[in-house]
Amino acid sequence: MDSIVASSRLTRVAAQIGFGGRIFCSSSLRNSFLTYAEPTMALSTYEHELHLAVRAARLAARLCQTVQKKLLAKETQSKADQSPVTVADYGSQALISWALQRECGSETFSMVAEEDADDLRGKDGLEMLLRITDLVNEAIIAEGVQNAPKLSKENVLEAVDKGRSQGGPVGRHWVLDPIDGTKGFVRGDQYAVALALLDEGDVVLGVLACPNLPLKGVSAQSSSGIPVGCLFSARKGAGTMLQSLDDSFVPQKVHVSDVDDPAHANFCESFEAAHSRQSLTERIAKIMGVKAPPVRIDSQAKYGAMARGDAAIYMRFPHVGYREKIWDHAAGCIVIQEAGGVVCDAAGNRLDFSKGRYLDVEHGIMATNPKLMPTFLASVQAALEAENRVS
Numbered sequence: 137m138d139s140i141v142a143s144s145r146l147t148r149v150a151a152q153i154g155f156g157g158r159i160f161c162s163s164s165l166r167n168s169f170l171t172y173a174e175p176t177m178a179l180s181t182y183e184h185e186l187h188l189a190v191r192a193a194r195l196a197a198r199l200c201q202t203v204q205k206k207l208l209a210k211e212t213q214s215k216a217d218q219s220p221v222t223v224a225d226y227g228s229q230a231l232i233s234w235a236l237q238r239e240c241g242s243e244t245f246s247m248v249a250e251e252d253a254d255d256l257r258g259k260d261g262l263e264m265l266l267r268i269t270d271l272v273n274e275a276i277i278a279e280g281v282q283n284a285p286k287l288s289k290e291n292v293l294e295a296v297d298k299g300r301s302q303g304g305p306v307g308r309h310w311v312l313d314p315i316d317g318t319k320g321f322v323r324g325d326q327y328a329v330a331l332a333l334l335d336e337g338d339v340v341l342g343v344l345a346c347p348n349l350p351l352k353g354v355s356a357q358s359s360s361g362i363p364v365g366c367l368f369s370a371r372k373g374a375g376t377m378l379q380s381l382d383d384s385f386v387p388q389k390v391h392v393s394d395v396d397d398p399a400h401a402n403f404c405e406s407f408e409a410a411h412s413r414q415s416l417t418e419r420i421a422k423i424m425g426v427k428a429p430p431v432r433i434d435s436q437a438k439y440g441a442m443a444r445g446d447a448a449i450y451m452r453f454p455h456v457g458y459r460e461k462i463w464d465h466a467a468g469c470i471v472i473q474e475a476g477g478v479v480c481d482a483a484g485n486r487l488d489f490s491k492g493r494y495l496d497v498e499h500g501i502m503a504t505n506p507k508l509m510p511t512f513l514a515s516v517q518a519a520l521e522a523e524n525r526v527s
C-alpha cells in the first residue's frame with residue numbers, strides 16, 4: 137500500500153462534487169461549481185460525467201455491501217432466463233438511475249440497464265419492492281443527500297424502468313449493470329457495479345466498483361491486511377485510475393501487464409463454467425504456451441484486475457447460442473483500453489457498443505496487451521480450427 141497515500145486535497149475536491157449536498161452538480165449548476173472550486177480547474181471532456189458516475193457507483197456499491205452481508209433467500213429471485221436477481225440488483229439500479237437523473241435532469245436521460253421492474257409489479261413482487269424501497273431510502277439518507285425526497289415504491293419502479301433504453305449510435309446513453317456477477321454476489325464472492333457512458337456509439341467513460349476486490353493482488357487473503365474494495369475509473373484519452381472504494385486513498389494510474397512471453401503470462405476467466413467454455417480456454421492457453429492455471433473470478437472485476445496487471449490475458453467464450461449484452465462489457469472494456477490493453481473478439485474486431493442492448497461478437501471476447509495480442513489471436517484461431525476438426 138506504500139504508493140497509495142492519503143490526500144486531503146483530492147478527497148476535499150472529490151467531496152465537493154456530487155451528492156454530499158455541498159455542491160449540487162446538476163448540469164445547470166455546473167458552472168457555479170467551476171467558479172467556486174477553482175477558475176483554472178476547468179473540467180475537460182466527460183470529467184464532470186465521470187465524477188457523477190463515480191459517486192453514483194459508490195452509492196450503489198454501499199447498498200450492495202449492506203445486502204451481501206446478510207442476504208436472505210427470499211431476497212433473491214430467478215428471472216425468466218433462470219439467472220438470479222436480488223433486491224440489491226434492483227436497489228443498485230434504482231439508486232444509480234435516481235442519482236444520475238437528479239444531476240443530469242430527466243428529460244433527455246437515457247439508460248441501457250440490465251434490470252426492469254416487471255417482476256416487482258403486482259402482488260408477487262410487493263414484498264421485494266417494499267424492501268428495495270427501504271434500502272434505497274436508507275442509502276440516500278446515509279449519504280447525507282440534502283433536500284432529497286423520500287422515494288415511494290412507485291418512484292423506485294420508475295427509476296428501475298428508466299433502464300429500458302435501446303441505446304444505439306446516436307446521442308448519449310448511460311450503460312449500467314447494477315450488479316455484474318450476481319451469482320458471485322449471492323455466493324459471497326466477487327461482483328461489480330459497472331457503469332459506462334456511450335456517446336455517439338463510443339464508450340467514453342467507465343466505472344467499476346468492486347467491493348470485494350483487494351486493493352492489491354486479486355487473490356490476496358484477508359489475513360494479509362491488504363484493504364478490500366476497489367474503484368476503477370476510466371475516461372477516453374485520460375487513462376485508468378484505481379482508488380479505494382471508501383475514498384481513503386489517492387487515485388492511482390494503473391497499467392496492464394507488459395509481459396511479452398506467454399510462459400510468464402497468466403489468464404483470467406469466469407468463475408462459472410456455464411458462462412465460458414473452460415475446455416476451449418485451456419486449449420488456447422496450451423497452444424499459446426501459458427503455463428499458469430486460470431484465475432477464475434466473477435464479473436467485470438476481471439477487467440479491473442487485468443487493468444492493473446494481476447492477469448495478462450482475459451478470455452470469455454460463451455457456450456453456443458448465448459448473446460452478450462453491452463452492460464456486461466462496456467465499463468470493463470474502457471477500463472482495460474485506457475490502461476493500455478486491447479479488447480476484441482475472436483476475429484480481431486473491436487467491440488461495437490452502438491448496436492443496441494446486445495453486443496454481437498465472433499465466438500467470444502479476449503483482451504491482453506498489444507505485444508501478446510498477435511500470438512493470442514493466432515492461438516485462439518488455431519484452437520477454434522482444431523475444435524472444428526474434431527466435431
Ligand SMILES: Nc1ncnc2c1ncn2[C@@H]1O[C@H](COP(=O)(O)O)[C@@H](OP(=O)(O)O)[C@H]1O
Nearest residue numbers: 315316317318319406410411434435454458464
Ligand atoms: N450462459 C451464459 N453464458 C455467458 N454469460 C452468461 C450466461 N448466463 C449469464 N451470463 C452473464 O455473465 C455475467 C457474469 O459474468 P462472469 O461470468 O464474468 O461472472 C452475468 O451478468 P449478471 O451477473 O450481471 O447477470 C450474465 O450477464
Ligand SMILES: [Mg+2]
Nearest residue numbers: 219220250318
Ligand atoms: Mg443478471
Ligand SMILES: [Mg+2]
Nearest residue numbers: 313316317464
Ligand atoms: Mg452482468
Ligand SMILES: [Mg+2]
Nearest residue numbers: 250313315316
Ligand atoms: Mg447484473
